[in-house]
Amino acid sequence: MPQEEAADDTRKAPRFRFDRHAPDYHEQFEAITQEMHAKCPIAWSDTYDGHWVAAGNGQVFDLARSAEFLSNDHDVKGERRGYQGISIPAPQKSGQGGILEMDPPRQRYYRQALNPYLSPAAVARWVPFVDEVVRACLDEKIESGSIDFVDDLANVVPAVLTLAMMGIPLQRWVIYNEPAHAGVYTPPDSPDMPRVIALHQEMIMDLVRQLHDVRANPRPGLIDALVALRIDGEAPPDAELMGNLALLIGGGFDTTTALTAHALEWLSENPVERERLSRERDTLLDSATEEFLRFYTPAVGDGRTISADCEIAGVRFREGDRLWLSWAMANRDAAAFPDPNEVDLARRNNRHSSFGLGVHRCIGSNVARMVFKRMLLAVLDRMPDYGCDPDGAVHYDSIGVINGMRHLPATFTPGPRVGPGLAETLDVLQRACDEQGLAAPVTVRQGRAQIGST
């Protein structure tokens, strides 16, 4: 072995074979996490062409905050340093993943353009809109006494809201729904993959159409913000805008679905805690939400590329090294969270990293929290005795990207409908979007959505 390579070999220690796409990773998650925390909170793994894995809470924090040595860049055309973005393994064929695969200062221009649509104040305006979508979803099922919380609720609400915020007609949510989820959970070798790819292409075609529509006839929303964006006086290329539109869909759909499904499943298995949460919601809802975020970390981690030789947390990194920041493992570190593998709805000092850390903090975090809380409260109010069917619950085969669920069927004591079904409701809400300009940024419109009698 040449000397240089041998020296590099000693640098790459301790070693741990880490494969989060392995079939048994889901089942082994807690054991692997505990082992890495005890032996190697930062480790070198030979999997996927070799990469570092940060598992410890303190180590993930130190690394994620070392922005001067980390890059998110996905240099698709090989114009810069050829970095591969945030996916490990790197995707076979893919464009740049929007601002999540971009470094400052360019990334900052985008965030400044998008923040006024996604800030806590901006998101709070949508509560009456979300409540109406949730009501319609539950009304579709309330008389029957059975529901699939993924298919009939947690897939629908985040999808409809995301399209509304972007400025896309609401009824089109079905074009986006399946590819947004199936694109994440379908293994590359699945016989279903060609169909999923076709659905994904259809979705991308529609996004292109929406981009052109908004450019030709401006209407408020996140697409308009991207169309209007100028960086150093220049409009970004369409491919870059498309990367951001796809990121908004990907970030807005699958993650909140995953969080909601897992929380509803856990509450079904822990009915005493469910009753307590419903009863003490005024004091428990915030902490319970953060705890479900910590425990079920929907987006399990992000890749980075080391952008300059450096030493962080006692490890010598070299420019070009790939690194996996495991938010999910950092969130289970006993050094930061007492009894990390227990769900404590009243947990204090819960500094989880489920929305990432540093300048790439999930830009939709306020949307996710709000939508999750509105769905959860409505279920607790209208289906308080629901019980999930463990045999019908389907978790993602691989939790390597998103810790999600495909199905979560449940039964409950039937109740009365209180309003129209989903299709009719979406028509009403579309008119509200159009007439009130709901998707305008908070700098333009401060008032809450006016829906029906609200």
Added chain:
Amino acid sequence: MKVHVDAERCQGHTLCAMIAPEVFELSDIDGHSSAITEDVPAELEQKVIEAVNSCPEGAISVS
């Protein structure tokens, strides 16, 4: 007790304002936090310490 939010470190996670809305306010534009007043009333000290310990970015300090 005095409280300070490091504007460079804050990334708008909003946990501080959830815990102690009397002390922290969030920008309407980007959700980043700042202290409404630097001096923390005695009855809110406990909440502010919890906010310090809850900030994912370690952006809040007290003196």
